[in-house]
Amino acid sequence: MGKKPRTQPCTVCGYPRKFVQMRRKLGKDNRVARWPEYEPCPNKDNPKFHPSAANLRDLTEEIHDPVLKETIERLQTDKKYPIGIQYQVNDKEDPLEEIAECLLHYEEKMGKLPVAIGINADDAGEFSEIDWETEGGEEVAIPIWNQPLTGNYGYILLITELK
Numbered sequence: 001m002g003k004k005p006r007t008q009p010c011t012v013c014g015y016p017r018k019f020v021q022m023r024r025k026l027g028k029d030n031r032v033a034r035w036p037e038y039e040p041c042p043n044k045d046n047p048k049f050h051p052s053a054a055n056l057r058d059l060t061e062e063i064h065d066p067v068l069k070e071t072i073e074r075l076q077t078d079k080k081y082p083i084g085i086q087y088q089v090n091d092k093e094d095p096l097e098e099i100a101e102c103l104l105h106y107e108e109k110m111g112k113l114p115v116a117i118g119i120n121a122d123d124a125g126e127f128s129e130i131d132w133e134t135e136g137g138e139e140v141a142i143p144i145w146n147q148p149l150t151g152n153y154g155y156i157l158l159i160t161e162l163k
Contacts, residue, residue, distance in 0.1 A: 118144075
């Protein structure tokens, strides 16, 4: 068996990280697993070398995705973050088709209705609000927040508050 390399390039930026030690752990089958541990990359907090979501908050000009850039800029200026419960629906083409099941579950669980419904902007279509009849027979209009909340389709966020 050959010698282990004394350095390993960072998988993100390629910086040569120094070897620290060999780690080992005893498995359930009493076999020993061994793997090398290398020092953390010194560039991990630098957004020029490691473009992670946390590093890009202060560096929006480096973001190439225009929707993500617009979302970050809007959230930085508005300072309103939606908080709620996210539901995954089966109909990714038209998630509003399953809004009734989500609202029924939410109303049963929370004892109230959400302040807004958050879905992907493309999924809102011509709707700006949903009319809902409560258990007491009262009709309530729930607005639709059609901002790009997630990059994924097929999700509905029932918003409880804006912070």
